[in-house]
Amino acid sequence: xxxxxxxxxxxxxxxxxxxxxxxxxxxxxxxxxxxxxxxxxxxxxxxxxxxxxxxxxxxxxxxxxxxxxxxxxxxxx
Numbered sequence: 158x159x160x161x162x163x164x165x166x167x168x169x170x171x172x173x174x175x176x177x178x179x180x181x182x183x184x185x186x187x188x189x190x191x192x193x194x195x196x197x198x199x200x201x202x203x204x205x206x207x208x209x210x211x212x213x214x215x216x217x218x219x220x221x222x223x224x225x226x227x228x229x230x231x232x233x234x
Contacts, residue, residue, distance in 0.1 A: 183217040
């Protein structure tokens with residue numbers, strides 16, 4: 158998830174949310190949260206959301222890569 162391009166920066170309360178352009182393979186817009194001071198519950202919630210986002214990105218990148226490879230193979234036959 159490195160090298161993403163910033164699309165928007167949204168300030169909502171004490172937290173800043175940065176949203177990327179869609180990833181070229183997974184098509185997921187990556188979101189990064191930057192909080193000033195978080196409670197333990199807020200930090201746990203943010204970490205959980207980041208783990209889920211990472212899982213979605215990895216799943217869809219693998220799925221879309223497999224689909225594109227299968228499509229290319231089908232079209233060549």
